[in-house]
Amino acid sequence: MKAQPPAVSIAAHNSDNRARLKQQREQLLLQLAQQILQQEGFAGLTMDRLTAASEVSKGTIYNHFCSKEDLITALSVDSLQRQLLLFQQALSVSGHSRERALALHYAYFLFSTTEPTLFLCLLSAATPAVVEKSSASRLAQRQALEQQLLGFCQQVIRQALAENAISLQGGCSIEELTYLQWAQAFGANALYRPAQQMGFFQGLAQQQLVLAGVNLMLDGLGWRPLSADFDYQSCWQRIALALQQQAPQAQS
Amino acid sequence: MKAQPPAVSIAAHNSDNRARLKQQREQLLLQLAQQILQQEGFAGLTMDRLTAASEVSKGTIYNHFCSKEDLITALSVDSLQRQLLLFQQALSVSGHSRERALALHYAYFLFSTTEPTLFLCLLSAATPAVVEKSSASRLAQRQALEQQLLGFCQQVIRQALAENAISLQGGCSIEELTYLQWAQAFGANALYRPAQQMGFFQGLAQQQLVLAGVNLMLDGLGWRPLSADFDYQSCWQRIALALQQQAPQAQS
DNA sequence: TGACTATTATGACGATTCGTCAATTTACTC
DNA sequence: GAGTAAATTGACGAATCGTCATAATAGTCA
Numbered sequence: 001m002k003a004q005p006p007a008v009s010i011a012a013h014n015s016d017n018r019a020r021l022k023q024q025r026e027q028l029l030l031q032l033a034q035q036i037l038q039q040e041g042f043a044g045l046t047m048d049r050l051t052a053a054s055e056v057s058k059g060t061i062y063n064h065f066c067s068k069e070d071l072i073t074a075l076s077v078d079s080l081q082r083q084l085l086l087f088q089q090a091l092s093v094s095g096h097s098r099e100r101a102l103a104l105h106y107a108y109f110l111f112s113t114t115e116p117t118l119f120l121c122l123l124s125a126a127t128p129a130v131v132e133k134s135s136a137s138r139l140a141q142r143q144a145l146e147q148q149l150l151g152f153c154q155q156v157i158r159q160a161l162a163e164n165a166i167s168l169q170g171g172c173s174i175e176e177l178t179y180l181q182w183a184q185a186f187g188a189n190a191l192y193r194p195a196q197q198m199g200f201f202q203g204l205a206q207q208q209l210v211l212a213g214v215n216l217m218l219d220g221l222g223w224r225p226l227s228a229d230f231d232y233q234s235c236w237q238r239i240a241l242a243l244q245q246q247a248p249q250a251q252s
Numbered sequence: 253m254k255a256q257p258p259a260v261s262i263a264a265h266n267s268d269n270r271a272r273l274k275q276q277r278e279q280l281l282l283q284l285a286q287q288i289l290q291q292e293g294f295a296g297l298t299m300d301r302l303t304a305a306s307e308v309s310k311g312t313i314y315n316h317f318c319s320k321e322d323l324i325t326a327l328s329v330d331s332l333q334r335q336l337l338l339f340q341q342a343l344s345v346s347g348h349s350r351e352r353a354l355a356l357h358y359a360y361f362l363f364s365t366t367e368p369t370l371f372l373c374l375l376s377a378a379t380p381a382v383v384e385k386s387s388a389s390r391l392a393q394r395q396a397l398e399q400q401l402l403g404f405c406q407q408v409i410r411q412a413l414a415e416n417a418i419s420l421q422g423g424c425s426i427e428e429l430t431y432l433q434w435a436q437a438f439g440a441n442a443l444y445r446p447a448q449q450m451g452f453f454q455g456l457a458q459q460q461l462v463l464a465g466v467n468l469m470l471d472g473l474g475w476r477p478l479s480a481d482f483d484y485q486s487c488w489q490r491i492a493l494a495l496q497q498q499a500p501q502a503q504s
Numbered sequence: 505t506g507a508c509t510a511t512t513a514t515g516a517c518g519a520t521t522c523g524t525c526a527a528t529t530t531a532c533t534c
Numbered sequence: 535g536a537g538t539a540a541a542t543t544g545a546c547g548a549a550t551c552g553t554c555a556t557a558a559t560a561g562t563c564a
Contacts, residue, residue: 018511018560042381046550057514062552120380126446127376129294143450150452172464175453180436180465183443187435194378195434198395200402201427212424213432217465220472270531270540298521309543314523 026064029054030078033071037117042124047071069133073142076125079118080145083111087152089243097160098223099235104153105185105214106239112189113206123190153178165224180217188213211236278316281306282330285323289369294376299323321385325394328377331370332397335363339404341495349412350475351487356405357437357466358491364441365458375442405430417476432469440465463488 032053036045047068051058065071090103112119124130131139157174160166168174192206201209215227284305288297299320303310317323342355364371376382383391409426412418420426444458453461467479 041384042379043384047552048550051515058551059515059553060513063512066552068551123375124379124381126442127294127379128372129376132293132295146446147450147452173453173456176456176461176464179443179447179453179461180440180468182447183439183465184432184436184469185439186443187437187439188432190378191431191435191438194398195431198399200399201425201431204425204428209428209431212428213435213469216432216469216472217436218472220468220470299523300521303544310522311524311543312541315541318523320522 022064025056026074029056029061029064030071030075033075034117037075037121042120066135067133069130070135070138072121072130073125073134073138075118075121077138077141077145079111079115079122080142080149082115082118083107084145084148086111086243087149090239091152091155093239093242095235096225097156097163097165098218098225098230098232099239100159101153101156101181101218101223102211102214102232102235103239103243104156105181105210106236107243108185109189109207109210110240110243112192116193119189150178150182153181160223166221177221181214184213184217185210207236274316277308278326281313281316282323282327285327286369289327289373294372318387319385321382322387322390324373324382325377325386325390327370327373329390329393329397331363331367331374332394332401334367334370335359336397336400338363338495339401342491343404343407345491345494347487348477349408349415349417350470350477350482350484351491352408352411353405353433353470353475354463354466354484354487355491355495356408357433357462358488359495360437361441361459361462362492362495364444368445371441402430402434405433412475418473429473433466436465436469437462459488 029050033045033050036049036053040049045068047058047061050071051061054061065074086107087104090107091100093100093103125134125142154174157166157177161168161174168177188210189206192209195201211232215232219227281302285297285302288301288305292301297320299310299313302323303313306313317326338359339356342359343352345352345355377386377394406426409418409429413420413426420429440462441458444461447453463484467484471479
């Protein structure tokens with residue numbers, strides 16, 4: 001009958017604490033997994049090895065990730081969270097809307113080069129073998145994050161419409177444009193290494209390719225100012241400085 | 253001392269026969285593997301299952317593929333060979349150069365939808381876990397085929413230059429353009445399913461997206477005639493008819 | 505404090521799958 | 535038809551996955 005506020009608050013506090021600690025450990029496990037991936041490659045990442053590297057037992061690890069593939073998906077979720085941070089910074093770039101669109105592409109490119117392992121996780125996580133064995137909750141997490149990222153892109157396009165930098169003629173929706181930007185960025189960044197490895201282009205920097213691709217698309221769309229009327233090369237470098245100086249301290 | 257032409261020729265004939273039979277069996281194994289993938293998913297493809305489905309033993313299968321991953325890469329090689337056939341047909345489309353470029357994109361799109369499983373193999377084969385465990389010879393095969401495919405794209409761009417449909421200003425090389433086309437096509441086709449599954453666009457056909465993406469890029473490049481001056485929608489449908497009627501009988 | 509309960513962690517273990525290899529069969533030569 | 539080279543087989547060892555009975559820990563209540 002008596003009120004029990006202390007008990008409740010303590011319980012709440014403890015369970016919060018529990019959750020927080022569990023979260024922290026999961027983060028640590030992801031960090032270790034990433035490290036193993038870098039050192040031993042994807043073929044070298046085994047649950048036993050992760051167990052050995054960590055301070056907990058295998059059972060506990062399986063308490064976090066329902067399968068090895070779920071671990072990969074978790075790494076991709078981590079990737080997307082970092083991308084989100086970069087995108088937020090990119091959105092704060094000043095100037096006209098197309099500069100901000102460029103900033104988003106730069107953020108994507110930056111992530112793909114500074115965290116190549118995580119970027120590859122993103123690719124692997126798109127693979128059916130991984131999707132099939134990942135937990136529903138984690139797949140939902142990934143989906144939610146991707147939607148957020150695409151939301152940022154849509155935001156910039158809406159800005160462009162608002163300032164009359166583009167006009168959507170011919171049944172071309174915002175979603176469609178967003179998707180095509182995404183596809184372009186994904187393709188240009190994901191295929192760079194394979195293409196380079198097969199000696200397709202020598203000494204052609206990924207940066208230049210990505211920038212050229214974006215300009216091609218945005219010019220085709222008629223997003224003003226066109227690349228003929230504006231120096232997007234130096235704009236790109238300005239963005240690079242703005243984003244890179246904040247990147248290093250990322251890690252929590 | 254005596255000449256032995258018959259022996260030599262018989263030996264040659266036999267070894268040729270051997271190689272041919274082996275090739276045939278490999279093709280059969282690939283077909284079975286593809287079937288298993290379709291029915292059981294990537295997680296359901298095991299070497300034992302493939303062994304059970306085939307008429308040969310596991311050892312013989314490992315005589316063809318050095319690992320399970322090598323099998324995936326082999327499937328991707330098969331994919332590329334089929335793409336090659338489609339590309340050849342696409343190149344024979346009449347009209348101006350941009351129509352032929354569109355035909356190549358259509359061929360790529362067509363393959364991604366008519367053979368979704370093989371297309372996913374292509375994606376999986378780009379994954380480090382698969383590359384790391386595939387044989388060098390098969391990776392080389394894949395690379396060679398990809399180069400051939402890109403060669404077709406470059407050919408069309410050279411045609412465009414020859415007929416003055418585009419001009420390469422600003423240090424934009426043929427390789428660069430080819431790469432960006434490839435990236436766009438890859439991204440737009442590979443991301444369609446995931447995007448649709450997360451409900452990003454409803455009722456928006458993959459075809460329309462791909463076409464819109466290509467037009468955006470080629471317009472941005474100034475590849476004449478621009479989409480404002482030519483009906484690429486109906487051109488696309490014409491190409492569809494031309495390529496699709498020949499597709500069904502593919503299989504050797 | 506100490507007995508009791510709920511939650512979490514452990515790592516030995518069974519199950520699955522991979523990849524190998526000694527023994528055997530088949531194909532070919534003389 | 536004896537002898538040799540090449541290919542096939544499938545039982546087996548090795549590696550990895552994922553589970554679960556047991557143990558430890560944290561939390562609750564008298």
